[in-house]
Amino acid sequence: MSRGFGRVQEALIHIFADHPGPYSIYDLAAAVYPGAEIQKSHKDAVNRAVLKLAPVLGLRQTRMGMPRTGGWKSGWAVAGKTVPQRNDAAFQKAHAAIGL
Helix, strand or coil: CCCCCCHHHHHHHHHHHHCCCCECHHHHHHHHCCCCCCCHHHHHHHHHHHHHHHHHHCEEEEEEEECCCCEEEEEEEECCCCCCCCCCHHHHHHHHHCCC
């Protein structure tokens, strides 16, 4: 019998409700565990929560360009929503709100 969403899942629901993303697992872990040094255990817990919430919230895995390093990394975003560019004001506001 389920007891509902856990603390990490609740935090992720609020993050994706405020802004559709994209967010890397590290960005999400930093938002869920503010002030903590992010370790592999934090990223694993967030990844498990995102995988369970993906069908519920309509999340999809996406690729994000890294302009400073010239590479790509994978992230999560709400499917069907416009994914803002890095210089978009909404993107900057969302990251400021979660402390990144």
